[in-house]
Amino acid sequence: MQYPVTMTPEQEARIAQLKVWFEKALRNTGREGIEQVLNKLDEHGFYTAPASSSFHLNEPGGLVLHSMHVFQMAKLLKQTLKDGHNMITKEPLLQDIDVLLPDDSIVISTLLHDVCKTAIYVQTMKRQKLPNGVWTDALGYNLDYSWAPFGHGEKSVIMLQNWGLRMTEDEMLAIRWHMAAWDLPFQSADEKSNLNAAKEHSPLITLVQMADGMAAGIMETDWSATAASLKTMDEEERFLL
Numbered sequence: 181m182q183y184p185v186t187m188t189p190e191q192e193a194r195i196a197q198l199k200v201w202f203e204k205a206l207r208n209t210g211r212e213g214i215e216q217v218l219n220k221l222d223e224h225g226f227y228t229a230p231a232s233s234s235f236h237l238n239e240p241g242g243l244v245l246h247s248m249h250v251f252q253m254a255k256l257l258k259q260t261l262k263d264g265h266n267m268i269t270k271e272p273l274l275q276d277i278d279v280l281l282p283d284d285s286i287v288i289s290t291l292l293h294d295v296c297k298t299a300i301y302v303q304t305m306k307r308q309k310l311p312n313g314v315w316t317d318a319l320g321y322n323l324d325y326s327w328a329p330f331g332h333g334e335k336s337v338i339m340l341q342n343w344g345l346r347m348t349e350d351e352m353l354a355i356r357w358h359m360a361a362w363d364l365p366f367q368s369a370d371e372k373s374n375l376n377a378a379k380e381h382s383p384l385i386t387l388v389q390m391a392d393g394m395a396a397g398i399m400e401t402d403w404s405a406t407a408a409s410l411k412t413m414d415e416e417e418r419f420l421l
């Protein structure tokens with residue numbers, strides 16, 4: 181399943197660069213099934229997909245870039261927890277942080293949290309109003325959920341499992357609940373209880389939720405210096421912390 185994509189040569193070159201880094205980070209985990217996942221992501225257009233239809237990174241390559249931003253934020257948050265102390269008691273913030281938040285689990289659960297967005301965005305020409313008030317045609321996106329309509333976080337877990345990826349329970353819970361309460365049907369007490377229980381299961385769940393929110397809400401905004409500097413910085417240097 182893959183929709184045709186129109187890209188500029190710059191976008192194409194940038195996606196190729198992002199893909200090399202993304203694949204390298206996942207292969208380095210040595211995780212069972214990762215090759216099959218990488219093949220399937222390529223086959224279904226993950227790398228050319230946007231991160232959203234009209235909000236953050238709504239352009240070809242936006243999804244892989246967003247995934248890398250979430251990874252970067254999670255690594256930064258882990259390092260902050262590692263370096264930090266309780267201001268009152270002076271105790272370390274977390275004991276055994278590398279056991280609670282293994283690096284491989286951070287790679288798997290951040291880079292793959294949004295694979296559910298593969299093959300839902302369909303490029304189309306849309307009427308857009310320019311700042312000077314003139315209407316023009318520009319490439320935009322429509323949404324099509326007809327392929328594998330399993331939901332959002334749960335869909336990512338189902339897709340990865342179907343493709344043969346071996347994941348820990350913490351990783352599956354972190355991917356399943358990465359949207360935190362934003363994706364909850366509020367009439368369902370069951371879902372709310374599951375979300376709360378998942379958060380008590382491992383700090384990885386909260387870490388991925390925070391990293392996802394900070395990537396979209398800080399790194400991918402117009403006022404972020406990161407967004408502007410990304411255009412000139414070497415990707416490998418930017419993301420390999």
Ligand SMILES: [Fe+2]
Nearest residue numbers: 293294358359
């Ligand atoms: Fe998501």
Ligand SMILES: [Fe+2]
Nearest residue numbers: 246293294392
């Ligand atoms: Fe996300």
